[in-house]
Amino acid sequence: xxxxxxxxxxxxxxxxxxxxxxxxxxxxxxxxxxxxxxxxxxxxxxxxxxxxxxxxxxxxxxxxxxxxxxxxxxxxxxxxxxxxxxxxxxxxxxxxxxxxxxxxxxxxxxxxxxxxxxxxxxxxxxxxxxxxxxxxxxxxxxxxxxxxxxxxxxxxxxxxxxxxxxxxxxxxxxxxxxxxxxxxxxxxxxxxxxxxxxxxxxxxxxxxxxxxxxxxxxxxxxxxxxxxxxxxxxxxxxxxxxxxxxxxxxxxxxxxxxxxxxxxxxxxxxxxxxxxxxxxxxxxxxxxxxxxxxxxxxxxxxxxxxxx
Amino acid sequence: xxxxxxxxxxxxxxxxxxxxxxxxxxxxxxxxxxxxxxxxxxxxxxxxxxxxxxxxxxxxxxxxxxxxxxxxxxxxxxxxxxxxxxxxxxxxxxxxxxxxxxxxxxxxxxxxxxxxxxxxxxxxxxxxxxxxxxxxxxxxxxxxxxxxxxxxxxxxxxxxxxxxxxxxxxxxxxxxxxxxxxxxxxxxxxxxxxxxxxxxxxxxxxxxxxxxxxxxxxxxxxxxxxxxxxxxxxxxxxxxxxxxxxxxxxxxxxxxxxxxxxxxxxxxxxxxxxxxxxxxxxxxxxxxxxxxxxxxxxxxxxxxxxxxxxxxxxxxxxxxxxxxxxxxxxxxxxxxxxxxxxxxxxxxxxxxxxxxxxxxxxxxxxxxxxxxxxxxxxxxxxxxxxxxxxxxxxxxxxxxxxxxxxxxxxxxxxxxxxxxxxxxxxxxxxxxxxxxxxxxxxxxxxxxxxxxxxxxxxxxxxxxxxxxxxxxxxxxxxxxxxxxxxxxxxxxxxxxxxxxxxxxxxxxxxxxxxxxxxxxxxxxxxxxxxx
Numbered sequence: 079x080x081x082x083x084x085x086x087x088x089x090x091x092x093x094x095x096x097x098x099x100x101x102x103x104x105x106x107x108x109x110x111x112x113x114x115x116x117x118x119x120x121x122x123x124x125x126x127x128x129x130x131x132x133x134x135x136x137x138x139x140x141x142x143x144x145x146x147x148x149x150x151x152x153x154x155x156x157x158x159x160x161x162x163x164x165x166x167x168x169x170x171x172x173x174x175x176x177x178x179x180x181x182x183x184x185x186x187x188x189x190x191x192x193x194x195x196x197x198x199x200x201x202x203x204x205x206x207x208x209x210x211x212x213x214x215x216x217x218x219x220x221x222x223x224x225x226x227x228x229x230x231x232x233x234x235x236x237x238x239x240x241x242x243x244x245x246x247x248x249x250x251x252x253x254x255x256x257x258x259x260x261x262x263x264x265x266x267x268x269x270x271x272x273x274x275x276x277x278x279x280x281x282x283x284x285x286x287x288x289x290x291x292x293x294x295x296x297x298x299x300x301x302x303x304x305x306x307x308x309x310x311x312x313x314x315x316x317x318x319x320x321x322x323x324x325x326x327x328x329x330x331x332x333x334x335x336x337x338x339x340x341x342x343x344x345x346x347x348x349x350x351x352x353x354x355x356x357x358x359x360x361x362x363x364x365x366x367x368x369x370x371x372x373x374x375x376x377x378x379x380x381x382x383x384x385x386x
Numbered sequence: 387x388x389x390x391x392x393x394x395x396x397x398x399x400x401x402x403x404x405x406x407x408x409x410x411x412x413x414x415x416x417x418x419x420x421x422x423x424x425x426x427x428x429x430x431x432x433x434x435x436x437x438x439x440x441x442x443x444x445x446x447x448x449x450x451x452x453x454x455x456x457x458x459x460x461x462x463x464x465x466x467x468x469x470x471x472x473x474x475x476x477x478x479x480x481x482x483x484x485x486x487x488x489x490x491x492x493x494x495x496x497x498x499x500x501x502x503x504x505x506x507x508x509x510x511x512x513x514x515x516x517x518x519x520x521x522x523x524x525x526x527x528x529x530x531x532x533x534x535x536x537x538x539x540x541x542x543x544x545x546x547x548x549x550x551x552x553x554x555x556x557x558x559x560x561x562x563x564x565x566x567x568x569x570x571x572x573x574x575x576x577x578x579x580x581x582x583x584x585x586x587x588x589x590x591x592x593x594x595x596x597x598x599x600x601x602x603x604x605x606x607x608x609x610x611x612x613x614x615x616x617x618x619x620x621x622x623x624x625x626x627x628x629x630x631x632x633x634x635x636x637x638x639x640x641x642x643x644x645x646x647x648x649x650x651x652x653x654x655x656x657x658x659x660x661x662x663x664x665x666x667x668x669x670x671x672x673x674x675x676x677x678x679x680x681x682x683x684x685x686x687x688x689x690x691x692x693x694x695x696x697x698x699x700x701x702x703x704x705x706x707x708x709x710x711x712x713x714x715x716x717x718x719x720x721x722x723x724x725x726x727x728x729x730x731x732x733x734x735x736x737x738x739x740x741x742x743x744x745x746x747x748x749x750x751x752x753x754x755x756x757x758x759x760x761x762x763x764x765x766x767x768x769x770x771x772x773x774x775x776x777x778x779x780x781x782x783x784x785x786x787x788x789x790x791x792x793x794x795x796x797x798x799x800x801x802x803x804x805x806x807x808x809x810x811x812x813x814x815x816x817x818x819x820x821x822x823x824x825x826x827x828x829x830x831x832x833x834x835x836x837x838x839x840x841x842x843x844x845x846x847x848x849x850x851x852x853x854x855x856x857x858x859x860x861x862x863x864x865x866x867x868x869x870x871x872x873x874x875x876x877x878x879x880x881x882x883x884x885x886x887x888x889x890x891x892x893x894x895x896x897x898x899x900x901x902x903x904x905x906x907x908x909x910x911x912x913x914x915x916x917x
Binding site: 079080081082083084125148168174175176179182183186187190228296314372 | 650
């Protein structure tokens with residue numbers, strides 16, 4: 079598979095996942111603001127922006143409407159849902175001949191809804207549900223129509239890496255927020271009901287962190303997502319002829335996962351923001367390694383010409 | 387009969403109406419007309435809206451100046467009767483064979499110049515003549531793996547060749563997507579006909595490309611080379627690559643080493659043997675052509691000359707579809723094939739010839755002037771529609787560079803009813819059939835792209851000028867009159883067919899009474915001059 083196409087598929091997976099997660103986070107956070115009259119709306123909005131790694135505008139009272147603009151609709155802010163879905167569509171357009179027709183149509187119609195202004199015109203909760211529905215449509219269509227070849231591995235690799243990274247962000251910010259908004263965090267991960275069933279309703283810091291970090295059966299959990307990413311890399315490496323940097327990304331992710339698994343939960347809880355920060359750095363390092371190993375060719379524009 | 391469809395024929399027009407003759411609907415359109423008349427108004431509206439929306443959703447688009455637009459498709463298909471098609475098919479095959487022979491000769495021994503059929507100066511003065519192409523001998527002799535020959539139908543119903551495209555002809559993707567789209571919005575109409583399928587194009591193309599692989603390569607790797615996502619035909623490049631199951635590469639994905647072409651993959655560098663390139667000659671190889679081009683790959687031409695990679699279509703083909711050479715094609719057919727042209731050219735003046743130039747300069751305001759190397763309708767001046775100032779500028783330009791222009795009479799392109807402003811109104815169309823040459827035979831896709839000029843009276847149909855398209859149905863059998871028995875018509879494709887008389891309409895109308903006579907005529911050999 080062409081390096082350039084592999085890279086496109088990897089980023090389609092990431093962008094769609096990021097849009098999905100952003101919609102969940104926005105949904106939960108705006109509900110919280112509405113339901114809790116004592117909360118500081120501006121401060122909450124700033125927290126949400128920092129989770130997403132977005133720049134908060136200086137000297138401005140933020141409200142939910144402004145937050146929505148920045149994280150949902152604003153095409154000029156790269157963290158917004160609209161920007162992610164537009165980027166996913168642009169990647170898909172470049173990899174179009176390798177995508178199945180239904181997958182392309184799912185991605186393209188999603189983008190067209192944004193482009194036409196219909197997404198912005200939706201009521202907020204309706205809009206967020208639409209984003210989650212579209213992400214499910216894209217993922218489900220990919221699941222049902224893509225051959226499990228290299229392209230699929232890159233698509234899933236992008237999606238699972240992004241998911242692990244997003245869950246880690248949420249845990250770090252929850253640990254910092256007053257009163258540890260664990261229910262919020264669970265809901266933002268789409269994990270609340272799964273958690274209640276798995277842990278029989280015992281909602282404590284320890285239980286929640288353990289579930290979201292280490293659960294091996296829930297797809298939104300960090301360990302689950304990282305394991306999936308490692309499996310994709312294993313499948314890709316087994317078909318690779320290259321030796322020089324074989325498995326670097328796998329090594330980075332394996333080490334990061336082990337660090338979570340072998341430390342005691344109390345230990346992790348004591349230093350959750352630090353641990354999550356290290357984990358996110360590992361995700362970034364793994365992405366770099368993947369880019370160097372598989373996508374390097376797509377950027378190199380060296381002049382070899384016809385000389386030896 | 388009152389129906390929802392408002393048929394608004396323009397009886398005053400001089401053009402040939404493909405659906406209606408003076409007295410009614412032509413036989414090949416009977417079933418289509420009946421099924422459309424059976425629709426109620428809101429149903430028709432819904433279908434037209436669905437059609438437009440489906441092209442947007444699927445991203446069936448082309449790019450103008452960085453803006454992506456849905457390719458407009460009209461709901462009413464254009465129908466071509468089997469006999470007419472047979473003639474088009476023979477004419478296109480003949481033309482492609484002659485152009486192949488000419489290219490091989492012009493880049494080889496040059497016998498055609500020595501024999502005085504075409505002046506050598508007409509070729510070497512062409513902007514598309516590339517000395518770099520000399521010495522590249524295609525393995526299976528094919529230079530035009532794909533050709534698109536533009537046809538128009540004049541006021542008498544004759545098909546005439548308007549121009550040849552043997553460089554990178556585009557539009558075949560719309561032939562395939564139009565068929566699918568119309569099938570979903572007019573299923574009743576489609577099932578009332580026996581239409582020859584167009585879905586086989588990618589496989590035919592792939593077979594031809596594989597057949598062109600370098601000697602000794604038994605399982606060649608074929609790729610499609612695109613200039614990238616901002617090219618106006620990117621949709622087509624992606625569709626062809628996807629439906630052939632091959633990689634769509636950009637120049638930056640390729641690398642030439644030791645005269646071989648490799649592509650950058652996740653497993654390292656992999657060899658490439660056949661490149662269906664959709665990049666113009668000038669941008670293909672910065673070593674040989676424009677040094678600033680990032681669209682191609684340095685070293686491609688030498689790899690092709692070394693016989694390690696096949697470029698399809700070949701470099702330098704532009705001399706064969708130069709509009710000045712076009713004027714010689716009937717002679718080339720006689721010279722190389724010893725046949726008379728099945729499809730005539732539009733009358734054309736060569737402005738390099740003094741007498742012709744004098745006449746044209748006198749009559750600028752009645753003629754169409756075309757730059758010889760223009761494509762996409764670029765630079766065309768339609769005399770009757772031009773201002774005196776434009777004509778003065780044109781006159782000066784012709785004096786300066788007579789070689790750069792040809793002149794043709796204004797041919798009134800035929801019309802097909804087209805949905806516009808709430809009614810079916812006559813709009814001018816042309817037709818681009820596509821031919822694929824695998825070295826054994828020239829295969830013509832039964833269909834082709836019908837482009838339609840959407841503004842009223844407009845004669846230029848290019849999509850860059852607001853043109854749209856129609857699905858083009860080539861019928862599998864001859865039309866029987868509506869009163870005849872309902873047994874399936876015989877397939878005319880397998881038997882040789884006489885070119886129908888120049889006015890197709892009356893001939894078809896008279897079929898009911900002259901069926902036997904007509905069939906007898908079908909038995910005689912084709913190959914006569916049609917008119």
